[in-house]
Amino acid sequence: MKEMLEKYADLIVRVGANVQKDQKVLIRSSIESAPFTRELVKKAYEVGARDVVVLWNDDIIGRTKFELAPLDAFKDFNNYYLVAHEDAIKDNWALISVVSQNPDMLKGIDSEKIALSTKTMATAMKPVMKAIQSDSIAWTIAASAGAEWSKKVFPGVSEEEAVAKLWDAIFKACRVDTDNPIQAWEDHINTLKTKESILNDYHFDALHFKSEGTDLTMKLPEKHLWAACGSENKAGTIFLANMPTEEVFTMPLKDGVDGVVASKKPLVYGGNVIDEFTLTFKDGKIVDYTAKEGYDALKTLVETDEGSHYLGEVALVPHDSPISNSNILFYNTLFDENASCHFAIGSAYAFNLEGGKEMNEEQLQEAGANNSLIHSDFMMGSADLDIDGIKKDGTIVPVFRAGNWVI
Numbered sequence: 127m128k129e130m131l132e133k134y135a136d137l138i139v140r141v142g143a144n145v146q147k148d149q150k151v152l153i154r155s156s157i158e159s160a161p162f163t164r165e166l167v168k169k170a171y172e173v174g175a176r177d178v179v180v181l182w183n184d185d186i187i188g189r190t191k192f193e194l195a196p197l198d199a200f201k202d203f204n205n206y207y208l209v210a211h212e213d214a215i216k217d218n219w220a221l222i223s224v225v226s227q228n229p230d231m232l233k234g235i236d237s238e239k240i241a242l243s244t245k246t247m248a249t250a251m252k253p254v255m256k257a258i259q260s261d262s263i264a265w266t267i268a269a270s271a272g273a274e275w276s277k278k279v280f281p282g283v284s285e286e287e288a289v290a291k292l293w294d295a296i297f298k299a300c301r302v303d304t305d306n307p308i309q310a311w312e313d314h315i316n317t318l319k320t321k322e323s324i325l326n327d328y329h330f331d332a333l334h335f336k337s338e339g340t341d342l343t344m345k346l347p348e349k350h351l352w353a354a355c356g357s358e359n360k361a362g363t364i365f366l367a368n369m370p371t372e373e374v375f376t377m378p379l380k381d382g383v384d385g386v387v388a389s390k391k392p393l394v395y396g397g398n399v400i401d402e403f404t405l406t407f408k409d410g411k412i413v414d415y416t417a418k419e420g421y422d423a424l425k426t427l428v429e430t431d432e433g434s435h436y437l438g439e440v441a442l443v444p445h446d447s448p449i450s451n452s453n454i455l456f457y458n459t460l461f462d463e464n465a466s467c468h469f470a471i472g473s474a475y476a477f478n479l480e481g482g483k484e485m486n487e488e489q490l491q492e493a494g495a496n497n498s499l500i501h502s503d504f505m506m507g508s509a510d511l512d513i514d515g516i517k518k519d520g521t522i523v524p525v526f527r528a529g530n531w532v533i
Contacts, residue, residue: 127293134268134302135165137369139173141311142266143220144365147174152214154181155224159270163224166268170220181210185231185274189397192235192243200242203250211254214263218361221258221265226272229457232397237422240396245430248499259501260476260483261357264365267460269296278457299370299449299461311366318354321374321442324533325352328523330515333440335387335467337511339404344440345382347494349480352376357477370449372464375441377474379494381410383437387469391455391462391505398423399457403504405471411435412471427471433498439470439478445509445529459503467507467526472498 139145151170155163167178191199214221232240248255258265271292273285279295280288297303301310332345355371358364384407392401400420405412405428412435417424428434443466444450450465474495476482482490491497513526515533524532 127290130293130297130302131162131165132169133307134297134300135162135169137300137302137307137311138222138266138268139166139169141308142268142366142369143222143264144363145170145173145175145220145264146363148176149174150214150217150219151175151178151222152181152210152219153178153222153224154183155270156226156272157182157184158272159224159226162270166222166224179210181207185228185272189231189235192232192239197236197239197242200239201246203246205250208250208254211251215254215257218263218359220365221263223265223267224270225267225458225460226270226275227394227397227458228272228274229278229394229399230274230397233399235397237426240398240423241426241429244396244426245499248430252499255473255499255501256487259473261359264359264361264363266366267368269458269460271296275458279454295452295454295456296461298452299464301370315355315366318372318374319356321531322352322354325374325376325442325515325525328515328517328533330523331518332382332516333525334514334516335385335506335511336513337388337506337508339388340386340506340511342383342385342387342407344437345379347377347379347479349482349493350376351478351480351482353475353478368460368464370461370464372443372447372449373441373468375439375478377478377495378437378440378469379410380436380474380491380496382494383407383410387506389504389506390466390508392419392457393502393504394457394459395420395427395502396423400424400427400504407437410437427500427502430472430500431498433496434472434500436471436496436498437469438472438474438496438498438501439468439503441468441470441503442513442526442531443467443507444526444531445507445511462505463503465507466505467511467513468503468505470501470503472496472500472502
């Protein structure tokens, strides 16, 4: 296990965040993930980092506040957290986020508290979110097998076995189990970049999605760009925002989405599980929604602000892919979104438009990009999903059939 953790940490530092010599690094992590976080810190210094700062959090302490603090306490935001990120952006630090959250962390908590807390945090951190979404700094997300998360993914076994099984699944999904993970990622990046190039060459006017429960047409902005793994920050450093990643993605035209989409995997949002839900769109806006489980959490998500009633991302992921083929439901978007085509409710990424990184908020909106305090992916891909690309002249090009690429 120690050798694999070292390989994983090395991959995250060298390829994910691509930490440079004399660069500073900011790591966000739970105290439960301390052993893995220490490996990240060590690897960062080994590649030449000047300083590594860790912002710690704890699920139990977080839940305690929700249980005992008054409602109006969730209007407050601790500025030290914002200042740390603002300094990182200003001075070109690398940012590594370690996720290991219990999917049911806030189950049973007053939804009004969760909604207020989510909106307060999103409002305060909006400048940081915008900087990240425009690739101002190198950033990446990595996973750590927390005990509660592991037991959710692998119920019916001991905690020790569940944690071991989840670590093994993380290593496989991130290609850490290969002889040369860095080379394996270089090969994988080339594969995804080929799909990115094909989609950009087609320059579709719209996409049509059809599967059980889903019948939806999505127009794309005139200047949209498809992207795959590998982004470049303002300093010219190439990084991978997500590890693992299997997606090729772009932004929808804000007011160009019509129809119904059905979720195919649970979504964990605000410490609650949302499952078997549908969204109905008219002129881009969510006008109705249902959920078999987690309706209040879905309502909190959709009702965050005006922009949370619209989509900011569409991502294509083949059903026949490593994470999907593992048949593991991770209850974590970082992994589940890479087993399924997905949409994101909320803000769009500026780099999905030609010249978008240089545009201001008003220019992005004029070009068709959605703006919101949030960006939350949900999974809608399945083995029966067909996707057609529609060109400006009305020509229809099959893109997916039975859940997989045909271009």
